[in-house]
Amino acid sequence: MSCETCLQRVPADQIGDRILKTIDYGDGVDYCAARGIPLGRPDMDSTQLTEVKVKFAESCSFKDDPTPPYKLKASGGKVGRAVGVEIANRSDPKLAPRDCRQCVYLMQPTEVRRRYGWGLNLCMAKGELLPTNKLKGEATRCNIGIDASSVEPEMGVPVMTHENVRLLGVYGTATEVTPVDAARSRLSALPDPRLHVSDKPVDAEDQEQGIRAWRGLKHPDFPELFETVWLPVYDPEWSGFSDKERRKIPVSGDDTHPELYADYQNLLYYIGADLTSGLSPVLVGPAGTGKTEFYRFLAWTCQLPFDRISVTNSTELADIIGKHLVTVDAVSGEAVTEWVNGRIPEAIQTPGVLCIDEPNLGPKDVMEAIRPIIDSNKQLVLDQDRGQIIMRHWHRFLGFAMNPSWDYRYQGTSDMNEADLNRMTSFAVDFPQSEVERDIIINFCNAQGYAISNERVDAIIKLTEDLRPATDPTNGTLSFSWGMRSMLKTALSTRYKTLEESVRSALADNLDPTERSQIMGYVKTIL
Ligand SMILES: Nc1ncnc2c1ncn2[C@@H]1O[C@H](COP(=O)(O)OP(=O)(O)O)[C@@H](O)[C@H]1O
Numbered sequence: 001m002s003c004e005t006c007l008q009r010v011p012a013d014q015i016g017d018r019i020l021k022t023i024d025y026g027d028g029v030d031y032c033a034a035r036g037i038p039l040g041r042p043d044m045d046s047t048q049l050t051e052v053k054v055k056f057a058e059s060c061s062f063k064d065d066p067t068p069p070y071k072l073k074a075s076g077g078k079v080g081r082a083v084g085v086e087i088a089n090r091s092d093p094k095l096a097p098r099d100c101r102q103c104v105y106l107m108q109p110t111e112v113r114r115r116y117g118w119g120l121n122l123c124m125a126k127g128e129l130l131p132t133n134k135l136k137g138e139a140t141r142c143n144i145g146i147d148a149s150s151v152e153p154e155m156g157v158p159v160m161t162h163e164n165v166r167l168l169g170v171y172g173t174a175t176e177v178t179p180v181d182a183a184r185s186r187l188s189a190l191p192d193p194r195l196h197v198s199d200k201p202v203d204a205e206d207q208e209q210g211i212r213a214w215r216g217l218k219h220p221d222f223p224e225l226f227e228t229v230w231l232p233v234y235d236p237e238w239s240g241f242s243d244k245e246r247r248k249i250p251v252s253g254d255d256t257h258p259e260l261y262a263d264y265q266n267l268l269y270y271i272g273a274d275l276t277s278g279l280s281p282v283l284v285g286p287a288g289t290g291k292t293e294f295y296r297f298l299a300w301t302c303q304l305p306f307d308r309i310s311v312t313n314s315t316e317l318a319d320i321i322g323k324h325l326v327t328v329d330a331v332s333g334e335a336v337t338e339w340v341n342g343r344i345p346e347a348i349q350t351p352g353v354l355c356i357d358e359p360n361l362g363p364k365d366v367m368e369a370i371r372p373i374i375d376s377n378k379q380l381v382l383d384q385d386r387g388q389i390i391m392r393h394w395h396r397f398l399g400f401a402m403n404p405s406w407d408y409r410y411q412g413t414s415d416m417n418e419a420d421l422n423r424m425t426s427f428a429v430d431f432p433q434s435e436v437e438r439d440i441i442i443n444f445c446n447a448q449g450y451a452i453s454n455e456r457v458d459a460i461i462k463l464t465e466d467l468r469p470a471t472d473p474t475n476g477t478l479s480f481s482w483g484m485r486s487m488l489k490t491a492l493s494t495r496y497k498t499l500e501e502s503v504r505s506a507l508a509d510n511l512d513p514t515e516r517s518q519i520m521g522y523v524k525t526i527l
């Protein structure tokens with residue numbers, strides 16, 4: 001007894017045909033047409049997939065129904081259930097979402113794929129997978145869903161997250177809560193921007209442009225004195241994003257953990273103000289102060305694709321601006337020259353965040369090519385390609401990050417000329433206070449499933465207090481920078497190593513012997 005021989009089974013390689021085009025279960029997973037469910041998960045091996053089919057067949061009432069419906073079920077295909085939250089029918093019909101994508105209970109396909117392997121939407125309240133083209137119809141039938149933009153804090157709408165979803169046992173225990181998930185639940189993570197309730201009305205034009213909500217930011221010290229900075233929150237499923245761009249949108253809980261970013265300098269407000277006014281900000285500060293990370297955090301907040309170009313002295317104009325390629329025309333056999341856009345013209349035509357890291361480290365011609373897009377004018381003229389004009393999308397936020405050129409540790413970095421700096425707005429970033437650093441360390445370790453002890457965090461903070469003056473560029477004796485990256489690396493390795501060993505592997509063994517013994521001297525004094 002197994003689904004294998006059942007007439008209702010649509011083999012994996014045939015799912016893409018006919019009406020089932022919108023179903024994406026991943027490689028090798030069959031579809032049960034009668035129940036509308038996947039017969040396994042793509043990360044299962046063939047033995048496990050066989051087992052799933054046996055288990056399903058044992059409890060199936062459609063067995064061998066000879067008339068294959070082969071019809072895409074909009075719902076009814078339960079793959080799991082919600083636990084730990086009370087789900088009730090909607091109290092007020094006005095709260096109904098028009099489309100499941102506006103519902104507080106929807107898990108986006110990107111997230112579903114990351115967790116379970118299936119490239120479909122998941123209704124967390126009902127535990128059902130939903131193809132994108134069924135989201136409107138499903139919302140009309142549903143009496144549970146709640147429109148995210150209508151939720152007020154006092155309404156008591158239950159907050160449901162992936163942790164409330166339990167997959168059916170047949171899909172394997174791999175998806176049961178893991179220690180890492182348990183650790184994550186303790187985090188002071190920022191709320192998912194996909195659930196952000198708009199701070200002002202979203203009009204039809206916004207929606208057409210892909211904007212799902214607006215986030216209003218107030219001046220941190222004088223909220224009444226200044227105008228609100230408005231950042232867009234895009235709908236990651238907007239059809240204007242290509243799949244490639246969509247994959248670049250940072251997701252809560254991904255490897256870089258954008259939700260754990262601590263905005264201790266209110267950069268979202270200050271840099272957001274510049275960006276939405278069409279100015280080009282540059283973050284200036286020592287290595288490891290979170291300059292690059294901020295731009296990723298911005299992209300996450302706005303649910304925009306994140307692109308980063310790291311300029312080095314070997315960066316070539318052709319990579320970032322473009323080049324002519326000579327190819328042979330397949331029909332005529334003649335050589336034809338074709339212009340291929342580089343990374344900047346490629347990126348700036350669509351909404352997103354583009355971080356250009358260390359523009360001052362590149363060869364002169366690279367800086368010269370970047371210069372025109374620093375200007376608030378909204379276009380890039382490609383002299384190299386017969387003056388082709390590339391228009392910048394109004395929501396392609398362009399920001400820079402640099403180490404300060406006055407800092408001797410970054411010698412070799414050419415000063416940007418005054419004209420460049422005049423075109424930009426600058427913001428000096430510095431290391432956070434130790435309480436913030438403490439939170440960041442604890443959060444990152446938790447996210448890796450490591451409950452770091454207070455003593456270990458204390459030791460790293462103490463070491464930092466000793467090291468910072470010694471690494472100060474103007475009067476310190478050490479030539480490296482002890483930034484968040486080194487602290488996090490050290491903290492994470494204290495899971496398996498002593499503090500001494502951790503500092504060595506995070507940084508010290510990379511240094512010259514004099515500096516190494518100096519830093520290890522500091523480590524010894526705090527032990
Ligand atoms: N404010 C912050 N909140 C959370 N993590 C941070 C923050 N700043 C830095 N980090 C962590 O430190 C690492 C280094 O930051 P990064 O942005 O690469 O620094 P920079 O670009 O200034 O050299 C990041 O990967 C991130 O994990």
Ligand SMILES: [Mg+2]
Nearest residue numbers: 291292357401
């Ligand atoms: Mg950086």
